[in-house]
Amino acid sequence: QQQVKQSPQSLIVQKGGISIINCAYENTAFDYFPWYQQFPGKGPALLIAIRPDVSEKKEGRFTISFNKSAKQFSLHIMDSQPGDSATYFCAASNTGKLIFGQGTTLQVKP
């Protein structure tokens, strides 16, 4: 019930393309869904987050789509750039502690 499942494990996208990462959760008590970006040797950095009463949130090239009935949410990176190459983690929380997905390694080819 506490798991967050993330897919794909890895993703290769051409520069300018759209990167899509998906997550699914079981616990309907979760009420906060952030995405983190992590570069090698660095800590995870908060990218964008959403609450379940909102179906979509956009910040620049990054968009979260949220489907409460399906218990799924996804990250879309528009106009993907080589600088976006990193590992992305979805997470969910309802008590403060974050439950993370397994991560997606994104490579954007120039």
Add this chain to the structure above:
Amino acid sequence: DSGVTQTPKHLITATGQRVTLRCSPRSGDLSVYWYQQSLDQGLQFLIQYYNGEERAKGNILERFSAQQFPDLHSELNLSSLELGDSALYFCASSKRAGAVYNEQFFGPGTRLTVL
């Protein structure tokens, strides 16, 4: 730079030893969280402190303990170290204790290697 600092950056020690990892939260943040990141387990929540008091516990081993001091910095103590404890340990901080858009900001981590 998230504003969360962690020391040391790297730590190499032997099995059976004890180490202390230190974290200073962002200015104004009262809550500190500890996470462990390993290849096989991913990012896992260990423990949370809020304003000096333990708030939540995750999959933290009994050999591990933590505390938050009056100046709000936190320390994670790992004892009787085993090879499997080798991992990245991250500290995160946030303004509040609960969820409800409680943004957590992560430090750069401490890489622990147990030989």
